Amino acid sequence: MSGGDATLVIEFDGGKTETIDVKHQHENDIARAVIDLTKAEPVPTSEEDAEIVAQYELYKVRMEEQQAINKQRRVERRVERRAEKNAIGGTGRPA
Numbered sequence: 001m002s003g004g005d006a007t008l009v010i011e012f013d014g015g016k017t018e019t020i021d022v023k024h025q026h027e028n029d030i031a032r033a034v035i036d037l038t039k040a041e042p043v044p045t046s047e048e049d050a051e052i053v054a055q056y057e058l059y060k061v062r063m064e065e066q067q068a069i070n071k072q073r074r075v076e077r078r079v080e081r082r083a084e085k086n087a088i089g090g091t092g093r094p095a
Contacts, residue, residue, distance in 0.1 A: 010037060 006023030008030065020033045034040070045053070 008034070010034065012038075 006021060008020040008022050010018045010020070012018070018037045020030065020037070022030050025033075
């Protein structure tokens with residue numbers, strides 16, 4: 001069975017169907033609608049999956065910290081280049 005261009009059709013046992021309009025909907029809202037319609041229950045997270053999620057969260061924090069450090073370094077290099085360029089007799093190039 002197909003719906004319109006922006007619809008999600010869920011077919012249940014016994015031939016019953018439900019349609020969700022997904023046009024301009026955030027994926028979380030779509031997932032919530034599917035869960036509500038199907039009365040789905042979350043699958044418990046395994047210890048292995050929980051560890052993977054924890055490692056990923058730690059990775060994200062470290063990446064954000066490194067991005068902040070890199071940004072600060074770029075700003076400092078830019079300031080140094082401007083100072084060299086503006087120095088008396090400066091060529092704008094590092095020695």
